[in-house]
Amino acid sequence: MCKYPQEYIGKITNTKFPYYDIKSQSVRFKARPVMIVGCEYDSFPCDFTILPVSKIQDESRRNQKYDHELNEEKCRLLNLKCIPSFIRCHKIGTVSSYDVDRNIISDIKVAYPILFDEIHQKYNDFNSTLF
DSSP: OOSSGGGGTTEEEEEEEEEEETTTTEEEEEEEEEEEEEESSSSSSOEEEEEEEEOOOSGGGOOTTTEEEEOHHHHHHTTOSSSSEEEETTOOEEEEGGGEEEEEEEEHHHHOHHHHHHHHHHHHHHHTTOO
C-alpha cells in the first residue's frame, strides 16, 4: 500500500466504476483495472487521473494511435487477466481515491520504464489535440 498519492503514478490497480444493470434496473458497481497517471493533491483523500486498461474485443473499437496494446508477455508480467489488454491513452478519467483499491496489480513504471514512457508520450500526443 502506498502512503502518498504520488506513489500510485504508473501503477495498475482496480477501481470501482458505476454501471446500469438492466436486470435489477439499478446502478451497480464493478471493479475495472486502470493505470494511474496523476493525482490532485499530495495527501489523501484526492482524485486520481486514470487511463483505463481494457480488453477491447471488437477490433473496430480500437484506436490505432492511442490504444497501446500489451502483448501476452507483458500482460502476464503485469498480472493482467485479459490478453491482449490495452492502455487507453485517449480515455482519460478521474476517480476518487476512495474508489481505488489499495492493492496494486502491477507497476508499469518499475517493470517496464520504456513502456511507461511510450504510454506517457501517447497521452501527451492526445492531450495536444485538445482545445
